[in-house]
Amino acid sequence: EDKVVQSPLSLVVHEGDTVTLNCSYEVTNFRSLLWYKQEKKAPTFLFMLTSSGIEKKSGRLSSILDKKELFSILNITATQTGDSAVYLCAVLRGGSQGNLIFGKGTKLSVKP
Amino acid sequence: SQTIHQWPATLVQPVGSPLSLECTVEGTSNPNLYWYRQAAGRGLQLLFYSVGIGQISSEVPQNLSASRPQDRQFILSSKKLLLSDSGFYLCAWRGGDRGRIRRNEKLFFGSGTQLSVL
Numbered sequence: 001e002d003k004v005v006q007s008p009l010s011l012v013v014h015e016g017d018t019v020t021l022n023c024s025y026e027v028t029n030f031r032s033l034l035w036y037k038q039e040k041k042a043p044t045f046l047f048m049l050t051s052s053g054i055e056k057k058s059g060r061l062s063s064i065l066d067k068k069e070l071f072s073i074l075n076i077t078a079t080q081t082g083d084s085a086v087y088l089c090a091v092l093r094g095g096s097q098g099n100l101i102f103g104k105g106t107k108l109s110v111k112p
Numbered sequence: 113s114q115t116i117h118q119w120p121a122t123l124v125q126p127v128g129s130p131l132s133l134e135c136t137v138e139g140t141s142n143p144n145l146y147w148y149r150q151a152a153g154r155g156l157q158l159l160f161y162s163v164g165i166g167q168i169s170s171e172v173p174q175n176l177s178a179s180r181p182q183d184r185q186f187i188l189s190s191k192k193l194l195l196s197d198s199g200f201y202l203c204a205w206r207g208g209d210r211g212r213i214r215r216n217e218k219l220f221f222g223s224g225t226q227l228s229v230l
Binding site: 009031032034041042043044045048088090092099100101102103104105 | 222
């Protein structure tokens with residue numbers, strides 16, 4: 001059965017800390033891995049990773065994929081209270097439906 | 113630009129009552145449409161997806177059903193709600209698998225419906 005596992009499930013840090021969120025997967029017909037940030041309602045897209053070893057970067061956030069070891073990490077440097085959210089990892093499967101399988105998410109709380 | 117509308121935002125229903133959640137997408141044609149449910153501590157669970165009008169696939173057996181009466185309209189329904197149907201429901205879309213595949217891999221979400229069944 002295809003699955004996506006995120007760790008930790010919950011994390012509390014102080015402003016300025018650097019955090020690393022983990023996502024491992026076991027999915028047949030892997031197509032790409034996506035990271036989303038969910039603050040209150042709709043998840044918003046952060047990154048899509050398709051190739052191993054190529055870092056995607058957006059401001060203080062960065063992510064990389066390892067297709068050999070089947071995992072991805074999301075790094076946030078110099079965290080701010082506005083980074084508090086649930087971070088979701090999802091894997092897109094190939095095939096006609098192209099469905100996303102989501103992990104349970106990591107709840108990040110950044111304290112001032 | 114493409115937009116997705118989902119309503120209502122919040123819904124409180126008694127057990128045994130019917131349900132209808134609606135989702136519409138604008139600015140695109142022939143999208144793939146999805147209904148997800150997010151229960152506390154359980155992540156996003158795919159309930160239904162549709163690749164075209166009248167085409168519905170169910171991922172998990174349950175008390176819910178979905179319909180796609182128009183190209184950009186996706187409806188989630190139930191004839192009789194159960195307590196276990198409570199949760200946060202998200203509609204999502206992405207481009208259909210035609211043309212450049214890699215442009216169509218991002219999933220865009222509606223603002224969600226918080227359903228409480230009492």
